[in-house]
Amino acid sequence: MRNNTVDLLQSHRSIRRYTDKPIPKVILEEILTSAQWAPSSHHVQAYSIIVVDDQEIKKILSEVAGSQRYVAECQVFLVFCADFYRLSLASEMWDTEFEVDEVENLLVAGVDTALAAENALIAARSYGLGGVMIGGIRNNPERVKELLGLPNYTIPIMGMCLGYPNQEPWQKPRTPKEVVVHYNQYLPKEKIIEGLELYEEISSDYYKRRTNGARQEGWTKQMAQYLSNPRRVHLKDFIKKQGFNFE
Ligand SMILES: Cc1cc2nc3c(=O)[nH]c(=O)nc-3n(C[C@H](O)[C@H](O)[C@H](O)COP(=O)(O)O)c2cc1C
Structure with missing residues (x-):
């Protein structure tokens, strides 16, 4: 509704x-x-x-x-x-x-x-x-x-x-709701993988269409690459300098 x-x-x-x-x-x-x-x-x-x-x-x-x-x-x-x-x-x-x-x-x-x-x-x-x-x-x-x-x-x-x-850009497809929302218990790994595979297809299709084929990878591949390196490591020092003395 x-x-x-x-x-x-x-x-x-x-x-x-x-x-x-x-x-x-x-x-x-x-x-x-x-x-x-x-x-x-x-x-x-x-x-x-x-x-x-x-x-x-x-x-x-x-x-x-x-x-x-x-x-x-x-x-x-x-x-x-x-x-x-x-x-x-x-x-x-x-x-x-x-x-x-x-x-x-x-x-x-x-x-x-x-x-x-x-x-x-x-x-x-x-x-x-x-x-x-x-x-x-x-x-x-x-x-x-x-x-x-x-x-x-x-x-x-x-x-x-x-x-x-x-x-007026297109909307970017989201992860299938079935693997984001869990009822009472977190879903088993196989279900999550199923959802990720489906999302790889959906998102890859979206990027291909949006970029006329220039970009092929879907979300899981992009994220795997994104998380393969540390990011903004300087933040820890900055936060400490700002007065938050974390160990
Ligand atoms: C905390 C935060 C930081 C973001 N930083 C950037 C950014 O630096 N540059 C950018 O182009 N988009 C940035 N985004 C936008 C995301 O890329 C965007 O929300 C995501 O790709 C989903 O697309 P949509 O918002 O069009 O649905 C940021 C979003 C969030 C929530």
């Missing part, structure tokens, strides 16, 4: 080309307020959003993100940071210990940040905007920190390009 919200959610696709039309301030404010209405673990609200509408800063961020042109071209670029800085100030205000060095806190902040980001994207889409999240800002978090003046206990997690869509 469909409704408008479900239609919006199920028509998601990342948008990487935008028209020149600016985002009205009132709409941007609604997007940001909607982000803040995401639920938050223990209500810590461990995130901040940096609104970047300065063309020079967007340009530099687009380079930092691995020359992703849409970061410079979008109307507004939002940087979502995991943020325990405000919480450190709350501890200071009450002169209490600030025990932040737990993996739990990193998960809490990461989840809070992602929930706020997705709320923002959905709110934006409800106004006819489109966007794409950008993990590329983690390529050089030091540079992002310097550029945006991020204090201790903050970690840039993802960016988000927003603008009015100037493209």
Whole structure:
């Protein structure tokens, strides 16, 4: 049984080309307020959003993100940071210990940040905007920190390009629901493999059609390649430098 919200959610696709039309301030404010209405673990609200509408800063961020042109071209670029800085100030205000060095806190902040980001994207889409999240800002978090003046206990997690869509990309097929959703018990390995084989066919077909045959591999092969090398190993040091002293 469909409704408008479900239609919006199920028509998601990342948008990487935008028209020149600016985002009205009132709409941007609604997007940001909607982000803040995401639920938050223990209500810590461990995130901040940096609104970047300065063309020079967007340009530099687009380079930092691995020359992703849409970061410079979008109307507004939002940087979502995991943020325990405000919480450190709350501890200071009450002169209490600030025990932040737990993996739990990193998960809490990461989840809070992602929930706020997705709320923002959905709110934006409800106004006819489109966007794409950008993990590329983690390529050089030091540079992002310097550029945006991020204090201790903050970690840039993802960016988000927003603008009015100037493209209508196909939707990317998802993993068959049968092997993502489990009822009461996790599925046996054979079932998962079956689903993966089916998905390899579906996704390979999608990439072949989308690229006129230039790209053949489906999702399982792409992911196997993706995970065959460590990624962004510098993050561990950056996170430590930001004040999270994990072992
Ligand atoms: C946290 C996060 C980071 C992402 N980073 C990038 C990125 O740096 N560049 C990019 O083009 N897309 C990025 N994406 C978009 C994904 O590639 C995209 O969501 C995925 O391929 C599925 O496609 P769809 O969103 O069109 O359904 C990111 C998505 C997420 C959730």
